Amino acid sequence: MANNNLSPTSSTTITTFQYSSESKNIICDYLDNDDEEEEEDDDDEPIPITYIEQQQQSILYNNQTLQSKEQYNVVFNEYEEQTSAFLVDFTSSTQVPIQRVSSEDEFNFYVKRKRAKFIGPYLFGDVIGQGSYAKVKECLDSRNLCRRAVKIMQRRRLRKTPHGEQMAATEIRLLKKLNHPNIIHLYDFIRNDEKQKLYLFIDLCVVSLQDMLDTNEQKAFPIWQAHGYFVQLINGLEYLHSKFIIHNDIKPGNLLITVDHQLKITDFGTAEQLDMFSADDTTKRSQGTPAFQCPEIANGEDTYNGFSIDIWSCGVTLYNLVTGRLPFEADNIYLLFQTIGKGVYTIPNDIESHLAALINGLLHINNRSRFTLEQIKQHDWFRRRPPRTFEFLSFPSLALNRFQTFTLYDYLSELHQSTILSETNNNEDEQMKISDHSVSNVNSLNDNRHEEQQVQEQEQGHEQEQNGRSTLNCNCSQTISGQNIHQIKTQNYWNTMCLDI
Structure with missing residues (x-):
């Protein structure tokens, strides 16, 4: 039971006891079931999402007063009651949010960003077919904006298929020679030795x-x-x-x-x-x-x-x-x-x-x-x-x-947005360069005017020595010859212009 004899205090501090957790961060990495899926997903790279596990606040609180240093006690009777019961007494109504998150409600999922990928002049799209040793994707020829299909064959899969490499070589060799409306047409053939893949760009069919x-x-x-x-x-x-x-x-x-x-x-x-x-x-x-x-x-x-x-x-x-x-x-x-x-x-x-x-x-x-x-x-x-x-x-x-539905729309949108961002950054850089150039021009103009003022002062000094008159450079009075009045007015004019700039 709580101690009811304690006197009320003006302020309290609440210390929360958090549940112990071995791992504070849950990072969803892209896991592959087998080696085949690992190479298949080279074209579509998933973006791992990091979930931060929120620490749950316990309902056990230790309230301490700042003046009397007295502590409220929370008593749990384990022997008399079979069920869990917590009795907490607070002197001030302090609302503490309690959030309960079940581990069963946490779903790990992957969000795949459709990144624009080019192989030669072809923009790749989604997968539209799958075979024993190859998969087929939709693609777009950037030269004439024609929709094509690309048959991607992996050498590792070809080796696992009986006569796989021989069948792929035969297909490529024959398709290069054929040209008929009722024969699938081979437009291009690209070989990537680094990824050990073959790309056959053919007609796009529906079914x-x-x-x-x-x-x-x-x-x-x-x-x-x-x-x-x-x-x-x-x-x-x-x-x-x-x-x-x-x-x-x-x-x-x-x-x-x-x-x-x-x-x-x-x-x-x-x-x-x-x-x-x-x-x-x-x-x-x-x-x-x-x-x-x-x-x-x-x-x-x-x-x-x-x-x-x-x-x-x-x-x-x-x-x-x-x-x-x-x-x-x-x-x-x-x-x-x-x-x-x-x-x-x-x-x-x-x-x-x-x-x-x-x-x-x-x-x-x-x-x-x-x-x-x-x-x-x-x-x-x-x-x-x-x-x-x-x-x-x-x-x-x-x-x-x-x-x-034209599955290449998302890839074209992503490509267009990235192009717009790059152009915007380039325009901002050009504007910064133009502004810097204008500032440098203004500074150079001010420097030239300052040099002209110094030259004019030197000429004034030589003329004053020749005329036998002296010029007093003090704040109280100045003796100026009649010939220098026009020059001083010109100096004041240029000084005013420099200050305005």
């Missing part, structure tokens, strides 16, 4: 056909829309085969669509270029996706006809576009290759006869009987454009919003 199929409830395109994409695919593939290039991995995931629905064949990592003097298109390797492999590869043959591999993949792709599923499916790759090797599949009954005939020609089990590009282009379904209906499979909302 792939696989993404459009995944976001659709029916999992299939309207016939007229699938026809348009398939015609562009054959046109691009015909250009590749004319350059003796076998793609080896034609599938909806490697077919990108631009904002004006133009198809772009991409991902040439597994492609192969034949010798232009070779007798035929025979090849000995194929590294495509298992579900899109042809029967000769599934049956384990030693050599294949390279062009027929791409024709088969186009047939599987067309089947997937119009039906929403794959012609050959299984639980594992062993059963999948068994199904593909037999070449047995089913076409839905709602598929028209011309389209079914084209699919059968593309997915023929015998590669010699399989359609060629010339036969595909002369087919009735290919030549006859299906009537357009009201059904239309649009872009996924997420991909379309990402394309329309």
Whole structure:
């Protein structure tokens, strides 16, 4: 209990007992989960935020008087009462704020500032895609203000991927030679040996056909829309085969669509270029996706006809576009290759006869009987454009919003603000230089006038000696010759002007 016999005093001092804390500052450093994320975040550096842990004020107070040096006692009975009770008596009503902060309410988060970063003439933006050994960002070409996409490949990741470095070298080598509306275009290629990164600047596309199929409830395109994409695919593939290039991995995931629905064949990592003097298109390797492999590869043959591999993949792709599923499916790759090797599949009954005939020609089990590009282009379904209906499979909302929001806006704003600040600082420096120059000019003018006054005084002294008259330089009186009156007036005038300045 508190001592009630103590006399009231005029002033008291309150001493707070703070809770002990081992660390007074909590610093949020940017922590990386693995080595891969560490190199990925070189482009976007986070800004660590420092939280200062506020010391909580205890409710135990020791009140001391300044006059009588008597102390109020706070008694806590630990034996009689099970619950904690603190009885505090104050002589003066002093409000002391008590703040309780729970450690569970402290959230450590990171704020990433979007700093403008240039690689060559390109301004980098946000990440729009991620692959096994590369990531894709949006960028802006400062020379013509065109939006591009940059494919960033890290050499460390390429080494972890089977044949990764060879695939990257093949893709770069082939893209440099290709120029077609339905082939992804390589604008620039930059290699950074210090960071061990490769930058491929290519066309900016909205989405792939696989993404459009995944976001659709029916999992299939309207016939007229699938026809348009398939015609562009054959046109691009015909250009590749004319350059003796076998793609080896034609599938909806490697077919990108631009904002004006133009198809772009991409991902040439597994492609192969034949010798232009070779007798035929025979090849000995194929590294495509298992579900899109042809029967000769599934049956384990030693050599294949390279062009027929791409024709088969186009047939599987067309089947997937119009039906929403794959012609050959299984639980594992062993059963999948068994199904593909037999070449047995089913076409839905709602598929028209011309389209079914084209699919059968593309997915023929015998590669010699399989359609060629010339036969595909002369087919009735290919030549006859299906009537357009009201059904239309649009872009996924997420991909379309990402394309329309222009993620480079924040980076351009940050770049523009930094430019304005630098120009403002330069203008302030110039103003300071101009003001300093003006002050120096005024000082030099005053110095010149002071020198002129001294010269005039010397001339006055020589003239006074010649005239035999003396000049008294005292405060009480002065004897001045008549010839010096005009000079003194001139001196007074210049002195007045100097004082005004």
